[in-house]
C-alpha cells in the first residue's frame with residue numbers, strides 16, 4: 124500500500140532518503156515529511172485530545188509508546204491579560220507533559236520509531252529538554268539513551284536525565300559541537316539519531332500543538348513562541364498549513380517568534396529582511412533552550428513568520444525573569460524564562476500597535492521553571508561540590524585577570540583558555556558586576572571591564588582565607 128506521505132526537501136521539493144545530516148543531497152535544504160493533500164482531506168481522528176489522537180497525521184510507527192503526553196491545557200489568562208491590556212490572552216501549558224516540557228511530543232514519537240524499527244540504543248545532542256524526555260521514554264522500553272549535552276545545561280534537566288538513567292556526555296562546549304559529535308556517534312555505533320535538528324519526526328511531533336490549539340477552540344489571531352533552533356515556529360506553521368489543506372480553517376494565526384537579546388540570529392535576520400539567520404559570534408543568555416547561535420531551522424522559521432504575516436522580536440534576560448514571576452503570581456503557571464519571554468514580548472507589541480488589545484493571543488509555555496538554574500542554584504551548590512569549586516575558581520580567575528588591568532569580555536574569554544563558552548564567561552561577568560565586584564564602561568563599541576575596590580577586597584579576603592586554611 125502506498126504511504127500517504129513522503130520525505131522531501133523543504134527547499135527544492137525533491138524526494139529524498141534519510142541522510143545523516145537531515146539535508147538534501149542536491150541543495151542542502153532540510154528534509155521533511157510531506158503528506159498527500161488527498162489523504163489529508165479524508166483523515167478521521169478518533170478519541171479525546173492527546174498526542175496520539177493525531178497518529179493518522181504522523182509518519183507510521185508500529186507501536187505507540189506513551190507516558191500520557193499532549194492534550195495539555197489551554198488556560199484563559201484573565202488576570203495576566205488584564206495586567207497587560209489584552210482581552211483574549213491564553214497560555215498553552217506544555218509544562219503539564221510527563222517530563223514537564225513540549226519535548227515529550229517528539230520524545231514519544233522518536234522512541235516509538237526507534238523501538239518499532241528494532242534499535243536498542245539512541246543518541247541525542249540536546250540543550251536539555253529533548254534529552255530529559257528521550258531519557259524517560261527510553262527507560263520505559265529499555266532502550267539505551269546516550270545524551271551529548273553542553274557543559275552548562277540547566278540543573279533540573281540534568282537531574283531528570285540522571286534519574287531516568289541515561290548515559291550523559293558533558294564534553295561539548297556548545298550545542299553546535301554536540302550536534303556534530305552526535306552524527307559521528309550514530310554512524311560509528313549504529314545508534315538511532317534522536318537529535319531534534321537531525322530527525323524530521325521532531326517537526327511532525329511538534330506540529331500537533333497547532334492541531335490541539337485549533338481543537339481546543341483557541342481561534343487565535345496570534346501565536347507566540349520562543350525560538351532556539353527555529354524548529355518550533357516552523358512546526359506550528361506546518362500544522363496550520365495541513366489544517367488548511369484539510370479544510371479545517373482558512374485564516375491561520377500570525378506567528379510571533381521571540382529570541383533573547385543576547386542571542387538573536389533569527390530576529391536580526393527578520394529585521395534586516397534576510398532569508399537566512401544572521402551569524403551570532405557572542406551568544407549570551409541565561410535561557411539555555413534559546414541560546415542557539417546557529418539555528419538550523421532559522422531559514423524555515425523566517426519563512427513561516429513571513430508567510431503568516433507575523434514578526435520576530437527579542438527580549439532581555441531581565442524581562443524574561445521578571446515575567447516568569449508575574450505569570451506564576453497571576454496565573455499559577457510556572458514557566459521557564461525562555462517561555463516567559465513569549466508573554467514578556469507582548470508589552471512592546473501592544474505599545475507599538477503590532478497586536479491589538481482585542482485580539483486572541485496564545486503564548487506557548489513550552490517548559491517548566493522548575494528545571495532551570497535560577498531556581499535550582501541553591502540546590503546545585505549544596506549537591507555538587509566539585510562544580511561549586513570550579514565556579515568559584517572561574518570567578519576568581521576573572522577577578523585576577525582584571526587586577527592586571529582593564530579589558531573586555533571577548534579578550535577575557537580568550538585568556539581564560541579552553542573549556543568554557545563565551546556565554547558562560549558573560550554569565551560570570553554579569554554575576555560579578557551585579558555584586559559590585561567589577562564595573563564596566565563603554566569605550567567605542569566595546570564594553571570594558573575593571574576591578575572595583577570591593578572586588579580588590581574580595582580577592583584579598585580569598586587569599587587570607589586560603590592562608591588560614593592551608
Ligand SMILES: [Zn+2]
Nearest residue numbers: 132135147150
Ligand atoms: Zn533540495
